[in-house]
Amino acid sequence: MMNASHTVDEVNYQSLKNDGWSVFSPLASECLSYFGSGDAKNLNTRYLIVLCGKNEKEKAMILSTAATAEHFATQLQNIHNKLDVNHRFVHISRCVGRKETLESFLRDAREIKNNDSSAKNVEVTETTAISQFKALVADAIESGASDIHWWVDSISGRIALRIDGEMKKEKGLNKVESREMLSAVLQQYAPGFRGYESDSRQINLPIDIEVDVRNPDTGIKVKEGVRLRLNRTGSSDRLGYKATLRIQRRQRKHSDLSSLSYEKSMQEQLKGILNEPYGIFIGTGKVGSGKSTLIKALMEGIPYTKSGLSIEDPIEFDYEHPNIHAIQVDNKDEASTLEALLHASLRQDPDFINVSEIRTPEVAEDVLGHARVGCVMLSTLHTNDSITSFDRLCELGISPKELSNTDLFLGIMSQRLMKNMCSRCSSPVEKHGRTVFIRNKEGCEHCNSGYVDGRIAVAELLVPDEDDARFIENKAWLEWRKYLLSKGFKTQALRALELSTERKVCYNDCADSVPFFKKVDVHLEHYQSPSLEKAAGEEVLNEQA
Structure with a gap:
């Protein structure tokens, strides 16, 4: 009424x-x-x-x-x-x-109207900005980029794409365009984000969007679901931010072990891990070395009679395996931190647990503890090679005595991703008493500056046994490496040299990016295996002829 x-x-x-x-x-x-x-x-x-x-x-x-x-x-x-x-x-x-009273309220009305107009303009701007952002992502996908790097400061902005491991295709953005685009993305996808200048929080979250990507075969644009892993840091004092977006194409099937570029014997060793009742497997390497893809491939290979749990920050992949459940870490919720979720994980009765990264003493201790009670634990570390992963675990508070229980370790795998070299125009050179190959920087009709599409994994897989325990307990890392080489352990440096004799990677790239490659002569001195034949390079030349 x-x-x-x-x-x-x-x-x-x-x-x-x-x-x-x-x-x-x-x-x-x-x-x-x-x-x-x-x-x-x-x-x-x-x-x-x-x-x-x-x-x-x-x-x-x-x-x-x-x-x-x-x-x-x-x-x-x-x-x-x-x-x-x-x-x-x-x-x-x-x-x-009185008229004066009305005028005061009408001033309030005018402010409301102006605010409403500004909000509508912002909405239009953000819609336009989101469209521009999606076009940028689509261009990155069509260019074969794995990451978008985005710098925004008080003067201007710029982006660069990481393609086959290298920063390429830089593009400048004006200050307004750059701020509007990044702010619109954050305001739409980051809960509680207050605005470009007023919010300097670090943000690490997944963004699921749909973009129009051109099919390279038909030229027709089709909608494709993409997950972006956004990491953004900044300072409100500098009025500038750096954002990195890892691109994961959701409609593209992720690699299984057989499709990854590992040696056949290494693939068999990795598959064997999936039949173990307990233990720890760790993938190591720098950012962008394929650690997460390796762990994902292992998790997808779990037998259907087993169950898996993946604790991630943020969730990177959609698992196709029906028995794998992924959990998102939320550091703002005490019950959902990585440590808390790992503590509670055994209640879900998993056979396999993936922890996105071992970065704190608490997580390191829990990973070892869970492995002792009957779980296969998978995780990653940021180290240069397999042996230094043990030293890193010592730094995280695990005693050498605990680590010398080699029965717990199913494998430590370290790798780098290297660009595929064009085999048609590369040139032979003599190094280390064998023929290796370097790329032709001018390229040919079959390549781009001596490279062809894709990258290959240069990997080493260390599976310690009881004979290795004494080296771990005494932290005798240099002596351990020599001992492993004498037993036929193929380091990343040796594998890279092997691939350069097979005309698959450029020798100079090996020297620039593979750990300990400058000491490959020392590795060759101690290495006891017939797999690195001196005549490999000559055989490749004869095959090409």
Whole structure:
């Protein structure tokens, strides 16, 4: 029911504000249109405003000057009807006030209108910015990029794409465009984000979007689901940010072990891990070396009679295996931190647990503890090679005595990803008593500056046994490496040299990016295996001929 009261009481702006009255924003623009230019001499100027109480759906007030109430009764009645029928106020009153009071409330109405216009403009801008962002992502995908690096500062912005491990295809952005685009992305996908300049939080979250990607075979654009792993850091003092977006194409099937570029014997060793009842497997390497893809391939290979749990920050992949459940880490929730989720993981009775990264003493201790009680644990570390992973675990508080229990370790695998060299135009050179190959920087009709698409893994797999325990317990890492080489352990340096004799990777790239490659002669001195034949390079040359 609607009650109406007509008063002639004099009211003022401050007393009404103190009583909780404010401009009813849905009709603010209409009241301003009646006000027009505000020229009191103009007979069409109407001083009226609609106010509402603290509870917007209970009380409304139509406030006007006496002259407006006298000469424009029809307009007041129309507004009265809108409040009754359209907005369903319980009580509607009409009051007369001084012109100054009306002008104050009309100023409030004008501010509301301006804010509404700004909000609409922001919405349009953000919609445009999101479209631009999606176009940028689509271009990165079509270029074969794995990451988008994005710098934004108070002057300008720029992006660069990481393609086959190298930063390429830089693009400059103007300050406004860059800020609008990145801010729109963060405001849409980062909960509680306040704005570009006012928020300097570190953000690490997955973003799921759909973009139009051109099919290289047909030239037709098709919609494709993409997951971006956004990591953004910044400083509100510098008014600048660095954002990195890892691209994961959700419609592209992720590699299994057989499709990865590992040696056949190494693939068999990795598959054997999936049949073990307990233990630890660790993948190591620098950022972008394929550690996560390796762990994902292992998890997907779990027998269907087993179950798996993946604790990630953030979740990187959608698992196709029906018995794998992925859990998102949330550091703002004490029950959902990596440590808390790992503590509670055994209650779900998993056979395999993937922990995205071992980075704290608590996680390191729990990973070893879970392996002791009957789980296969998989995780990653940031180390240069397999042996130094043991030293890193010591730094995280695990004693050498604990680590010398080699029965726990199913394998430590370290790798680098290297660009595929064009076999048609590469050139032979003599190094280390054998023929290796270097790329032709000019390239040929079959390649781009001596490279062809894709990368190959240069990997080493260390499976320690009881004979290795003494080296671990004494932290004798250098002596251990020599001992392993004498038993036929193929380091990344040796594998890289082997691939360069097979005309698959450039020798110079090996020297630039593979750990300990500059000491490959020392490795060769201690290595006891027939797999690195000196004549390998000559055989490849004969095959090419």
